[in-house]
Amino acid sequence: MKRGLVSWDRNELPVEEMSARLDAVHALARNKSVDAVVVYSDVWRSNDARYVSNYMPYWNRAFIVTPLGEKPILLCALSPRVYPWIKTVTVHETIVASPSPPATLFKLSAERGWKRVGVVDLDGLPADLHEELTAGKIEIVDIPRTELRPAPTAVEVRMHANAARMAREVLERALATAGARTDHELTGLLERDLRHAGAEDVVVLVSDGEGPPIPAEGRPVGPNTSVVVALEYNGHWAKVTRNLAGVTSSLTSPGEATQLREILSGPYSWENAETAADAEATAIISLQLQIAANGRQFYYGDTCLQNKEGLRVL
Structure with a gap:
């Protein structure tokens, strides 16, 4: 279902x-x-x-x-x-x-x-x-x-934070144990563990460093692999991205990295934040970064609270 x-x-x-x-x-x-x-x-x-x-x-x-x-x-x-x-x-x-x-x-x-x-x-x-x-x-x-809904309530922020914590813990554990040889296996392991943890809906995308994250195609999991996990927990969405190379960047000041912002607390599950009003709105957002390193593309991101004070990772 x-x-x-x-x-x-x-x-x-x-x-x-x-x-x-x-x-x-x-x-x-x-x-x-x-x-x-x-x-x-x-x-x-x-x-x-x-x-x-x-x-x-x-x-x-x-x-x-x-x-x-x-x-x-x-x-x-x-x-x-x-x-x-x-x-x-x-x-x-x-x-x-x-x-x-x-x-x-x-x-x-x-x-x-x-x-x-x-x-x-x-x-x-x-x-x-x-x-x-x-x-x-x-x-x-x-x-x-x-x-x-002028802004997320404190309870909503806490629920999105719970969802983000679940995504982060399961994804980082799966990448650290290196138990999957292909992106099909990795996707299956992630969905199983996230569902057991209480996620109602799960989307997993994988990149091999040559292109953007896409649904699994049976490619090998290796040092250039990045994984995006989007999940819904009790109606509240979170999106977290990690990579096996351990490439990271500041999410509060992402610098020169190519970034994608999506609103998670809007009318839809997630949608691009494209306008100036989107950038200024108090909202739960997904911030995803594309970072070039060693001739490859690595991806890193998390779920944040966006308000007039800036970004805070939940």
Whole structure:
């Protein structure tokens, strides 16, 4: 399956944290004069839904609808047989079967007498959902995503740090033991150990020093090998890169190394940080460096908190 076992450890993610987020969504609804705030979710774009209700789908499109003064309602097309499980790992108490989330939202609005509904990042919706929503009879108000989530909370930072620590420990141990002869074997060992450690999703890329990291192709593992591990732990992503040659660079001041910055706390699992606003945003980022040495390309990187004070490795 796409993800491993999804659970809710209330020591890691306290109920009080989710209550504070709900209060913030209600305040946003009042500020925008809307009857409810809607967040879209699918398997690739579940970060915002996870933030609001801790809902992390195995698959499926969904709307998380938060009425003013109430708990979020989940509109999804998953089988009712999984609803009891969903209720154990989210704040949702009400789940409505919804083959078409927009149609169900319109029906709910008619039943509740809602006239104005706020949709987070309206123009970022899939085209068919955008078209259906904006063709309805209720007023749809676009809510910029930065108003829902201006910056990662302290709990989110800690969760990303836990994910980064897991990736770092497993990757560095695997490279130190030299137990794999090919990148296929190395990828298998890493995924096994990361899944056992609690990762829900794992992506492994490998470079032989001649080109960028790519999925395993059966190439030998040797002194020029670099490995990228991206993993999801309880809905929070981390990305860590190491190389067998031990080539490193400062991540807080990477100097002349070619670098790639990706946002891990955005709407998607990870996305390139390309604009000036991305570079200034308070966010969890992946910083990956390409370092030239001995005629080869080595890769090194980690997960960082980016804010006005600079970068801090988590």
